Amino acid sequence: MEAEAIRALLAxxxxxxxxxxxxxxxGGGDHFQxxxxxxxxxxxxxxxxxxxxxxxxxxxxxxxxxxxxRIKTKGTA
Amino acid sequence: MKTLxxxxxxxxxxEPVALFMKGTPQMVMCGNSLRALQALHGAGAPITTVDxxxxxxxxxxxxAISGWPTIPxxxxxxxxxxxxxxxxxxxxxxxxxxxxxxxxxxEHSQEVKVVTLELG
Numbered sequence: 001m002e003a004e005a006i007r008a009l010l011a012x013x014x015x016x017x018x019x020x021x022x023x024x025x026x027g028g029g030d031h032f033q034x035x036x037x038x039x040x041x042x043x044x045x046x047x048x049x050x051x052x053x054x055x056x057x058x059x060x061x062x063x064x065x066x067x068x069x070r071i072k073t074k075g076t077a
Numbered sequence: 078m079k080t081l082x083x084x085x086x087x088x089x090x091x092e093p094v095a096l097f098m099k100g101t102p103q104m105v106m107c108g109n110s111l112r113a114l115q116a117l118h119g120a121g122a123p124i125t126t127v128d129x130x131x132x133x134x135x136x137x138x139x140x141a142i143s144g145w146p147t148i149p150x151x152x153x154x155x156x157x158x159x160x161x162x163x164x165x166x167x168x169x170x171x172x173x174x175x176x177x178x179x180x181x182x183x184e185h186s187q188e189v190k191v192v193t194l195e196l197g
Contacts, residue, residue, distance in 0.1 A: 068108075070161070
C-alpha cells in the first residue's frame with residue numbers, strides 16, 4: 001500500500017486537519033507512521049483520538065494492507 | 078473449558094495490568110509489543126502478558142471485545158488504555174504512573190507473569 005493512499009484516507013476523514021503526514025517506515029508499504037493534527041481531536045482523550053484514526057484506516061487494517069501502524073495525534077486547541 | 082472469549086474477558090477483568098502482545102516478555106516478537114512492555118516496565122507496573130500469536134482467533138476475539146484493531150493492547154483494571162504509542166506517551170508524560178497509582182495503589186507489585194490461553 002502506498003503512503004499516499006493512507007494520506008488520502010486520513011485527509012478524507014479529517015478534512016479540517018492542519019497536518020496529515022504518513023511515513024512508510026520500512027519502505028515495504030506496510031509499516032506506517034501517521035501524524036495527524038486536527039481540531040477533531042480537541043478535548044478528546046488520547047485513546048479516543050487514536051480510535052478516530054483507527055476508524056479512518058479500518059479497511060486497510062482489517063485486510064492486512066497495514067501490518068504495523070504508529071499513530072501520533074495532536075489537537076489544535 | 079472456558080471459551081476463548083471468556084478467557085480473554087477474564088484476563089481483562091481480573092489482571093491489574095493486562096498486555097496482549099506478540100510473543101512473551103522473554104521472547105518479544107514485535108517492535109510495538111516491546112515498546113509497550115518497556116513503557117509498562119518503566120512505569121513500574123505489574124504486567125500480565127498474553128501472547129496472541131499461537132492462534133489467529135485470539136486476536137479476532139480480542140479486537141471484537143475491545144474495538145481496537147491492532148496489537149499490542151494494554152488494559153489497566155479492565156479499561157483499555159491503548160496500544161504502544163499511547164502507552165509510551167502516557168509513560169513519558171508521567172500519566173501512566175499516576176494512573177497505575179490511582180488504580181492499583183502506590184504499593185502495587187511489579188510482578189511480571191504470563192497467561193497462556195487454552196485453545197479448544
